Amino acid sequence: MRIVLVGAGEVGYSVAKSLSEDGHEITVVEDDYELVSYVEKTLDVIVVKGNGARPSVLERAGVRKDSDEVKLLIACTNRDEVNIMACWIAKITGVPSVIARAVGLEFTDNEGWAKILGIDLMISPERSAAKEVDALLEVRGATHAIEVAGGKAGIYVFKVADNSPLRGIDLIEARRRNPKLITLTVAVQRGQSSFLPNATEKLLVGDVCYVICYRSQVLELEKLYQPALGKSTRRVFIVGAGKIGFQVAQGLLTKTSGVEVKIIDEDRAKCERVAGELPGALIICGDGSDAQLLKSEGIESADGIVTATDQDEVNLMVAALGRTLGAGKSIAVVRRPNYIGMTKHIPVDAVLNRNQTLADAIIKSVRYPGSSRILNIIDEIDSEAIEMTIPEKSPASGVPLMELGMPKGSVIGMIERGGELLIPTGTAQLQPHDKILVFASTEVMPLAMSVLGEAVS
Numbered sequence: 001m002r003i004v005l006v007g008a009g010e011v012g013y014s015v016a017k018s019l020s021e022d023g024h025e026i027t028v029v030e031d032d033y034e035l036v037s038y039v040e041k042t043l044d045v046i047v048v049k050g051n052g053a054r055p056s057v058l059e060r061a062g063v064r065k066d067s068d069e070v071k072l073l074i075a076c077t078n079r080d081e082v083n084i085m086a087c088w089i090a091k092i093t094g095v096p097s098v099i100a101r102a103v104g105l106e107f108t109d110n111e112g113w114a115k116i117l118g119i120d121l122m123i124s125p126e127r128s129a130a131k132e133v134d135a136l137l138e139v140r141g142a143t144h145a146i147e148v149a150g151g152k153a154g155i156y157v158f159k160v161a162d163n164s165p166l167r168g169i170d171l172i173e174a175r176r177r178n179p180k181l182i183t184l185t186v187a188v189q190r191g192q193s194s195f196l197p198n199a200t201e202k203l204l205v206g207d208v209c210y211v212i213c214y215r216s217q218v219l220e221l222e223k224l225y226q227p228a229l230g231k232s233t234r235r236v237f238i239v240g241a242g243k244i245g246f247q248v249a250q251g252l253l254t255k256t257s258g259v260e261v262k263i264i265d266e267d268r269a270k271c272e273r274v275a276g277e278l279p280g281a282l283i284i285c286g287d288g289s290d291a292q293l294l295k296s297e298g299i300e301s302a303d304g305i306v307t308a309t310d311q312d313e314v315n316l317m318v319a320a321l322g323r324t325l326g327a328g329k330s331i332a333v334v335r336r337p338n339y340i341g342m343t344k345h346i347p348v349d350a351v352l353n354r355n356q357t358l359a360d361a362i363i364k365s366v367r368y369p370g371s372s373r374i375l376n377i378i379d380e381i382d383s384e385a386i387e388m389t390i391p392e393k394s395p396a397s398g399v400p401l402m403e404l405g406m407p408k409g410s411v412i413g414m415i416e417r418g419g420e421l422l423i424p425t426g427t428a429q430l431q432p433h434d435k436i437l438v439f440a441s442t443e444v445m446p447l448a449m450s451v452l453g454e455a456v457s
Contacts, residue, residue: 001025002069004061004095004242005365006052006086007077008035010335011101011125014359015074019366020045027061027070029086052077053085055435060094065093074362076101084117091118099362101125105201121365125358129308130247133331136350137233137252137304139218140329141226143208143343143350148387148437152421153214153414155186155385155439158225160207166224172199176225181220184212184413184423187441188382192382196409210383210395212413212423212437229328233303234259237327239288239318240309241265241274242352244333253280262297264288265309291325300326308333316342316351323347367446383441385413386449390434394453402426410440 001024005016008030016039020026029052030036040047050057052075062070073090075083080103087098100114102124114122135145135154144157150312160167166174173183186189188197189208210430213221222229236252238245243264249261251372261281265271275283286293288307299305307315312334323330324347331350334340340351390397401412401424414437415424422428430436430452440448451452 001071001366002062003027004063004070004073004090006030006058006073006075006082007101008032008039009076009078011076011353011359011362012074014337014356014363015037015076016043016045018359018363023366024366029057029061051082053082053089055089058086058089063090063093063095068094070095072097072099072366074099074366076358076362078103084119087119087230088117088314099123101358101367102127123358123361125354126243127150127247128357128361129333129352129354130244130251132352133244133248133306133308133333134251134255136331137248137329138256139222140231140233140303141222141229143338146385147215148212148385149416149421149435151215152416153212153423154212154218155220155413155437156211156218158209158211158222159426160203160205161226161228162205162208163227164203164205164225165227166203167205168202170200170202171197174203178220178224181224182214182423183217183219183221183446184411184450186210186212186385186411186413196411206423210439212439214421214423231255231303235298235302236261237294237297237299237305237322238263239265239305239322240315240333241267241270241283242308242310244308245306246274246278248308249274249278249281251279264293264297269368289314289321291321294322294325302327304329305330306331306333312336312339316346319348320346323349332350346411383439384445385437385439386445387435387437388449388452388454390430390432390436391453392432394430394432396430397432398429400427400429404430404451406451407444407447409444410438413437413439 003024004027005012006029016026016028028039029047029048031051036047036049048061073095075086077083083100087100090098097120099121100119102122112202139145142156146155185197187194187210219389238249252259252261263281264284264286269281271285299322305327307319309315315332319330320333330348332348333352335355337353337356340353342351375430415422
């Protein structure tokens with residue numbers, strides 16, 4: 001497939017590299033000379049120098065009315081006006097599908113803006129990162145937390161603690177002891193290997209478990225994996241009053257009753273603006289890396305600290321500092337993918353990469369075009385989750401899940417039908433228009449999609 005990609009920054013470069021390796025014909029549009037030179041030297045793609053918001057530049061990239069060769073345009077610069085204009089030009093010239101990065105959060109407040117602008121998929125990495133941070137703060141024992149089914153359920157990642165009542169028992173026994181708790185363990189990471197567990201698999205201390213659970217039951221589930229951390233979040237420090245910090249604070253104040261939120265930033269103008277928009281938060285104009293400041297504000301009694309400044313190194317350092325000073329959980333938001341593994345080396349509980357999350361979502365939306373949402377789990381287990389709707393003529397319709405022939409290493413973890421949400425058993429049958437959550441290894445996912453009747457690009 002011929003794809004035009006506008007923007008060769010970190011996100012655009014990652015997308016271009018992956019899609020080119022998938023065999024697609026990629027044309028990259030970029031107006032920065034250094035980025036143009038780097039892409040030309042390192043990627044097997046066509047590069048067009050220029051502003052992707054200009055019709056003449058896009059025409060040189062193949063986006064023109066007299067040609068139907070370009071099937072998809074992806075605009076992922078850090079400027080909304082460029083992304084939106086590039087998508088608009090592509091649509092009116094006949095490009096079937098367009099995807100845009102949204103820098104301004106207002107464009108993803110609801111799906112209306114994308115529809116009005118004629119954009120098939122509009123993604124905000126800042127909003128996605130903020131939602132995951134809020135989920136991680138709500139469920140303190142989880143190392144990753146991703147909402148599904150509109151927030152009615154989620155995929156939660158828990159480590160089996162030394163004092164966990166689940167240690168040494170198999171999943172059947174865990175279900176028997178907790179009959180009202182409806183969950184499905186879709187993967188277990190043990191040491192350097194990961195696998196899809198069967199019902200007789202015994203959980204060991206240190207196992208990292210990926211569990212689908214109803215949102216209403218997740219705190220009960222947390223107590224089984226991490227008994228010491230299963231308590232409500234009451235005090236949170238946020239270092240950085242930018243888009244992510246603002247979104248995290250707003251989410252906490254909206255969803256968590258009685259929570260105390262303190263936001264620290266050195267930019268006085270930004271502090272004054274946020275203070276006006278978030279009257280429920282305490283805004284502190286100061287240096288978030290100042291240990292004395294953190295101590296004076298009571299960091300030792302904080303349930304969590306979130307660092308979301310514009311500097312990756314500062315975020316990692318301050319998150320580690322806050323954890324060392326007594327914060328219950330530390331979360332750092334970064335841009336560079338090479339920092340993701342830092343939780344193994346410094347006292348930080350979770351590191352989120354907003355740019356790579358965006359790049360992965362774009363890449364997988366191209367690979368699985370019929371999916372409504374692609375959820376990135378984490379690279380350590382080389383797995384992914386996809387929300388999709390069962391097609392009208394799917395061969396999987398009416399067949400019990402146990403007879404479906406799903407490939408080894410894949411599982412259907414959730415079915416949403418007519419507003420009802422269920423975590424299925426082997427006797428459940430899919431119906432057209434069911435919204436489901438498919439969990440599989442990256443290698444197996446295309447085969448799982450084909451079993452369900454979904455085309456893979």
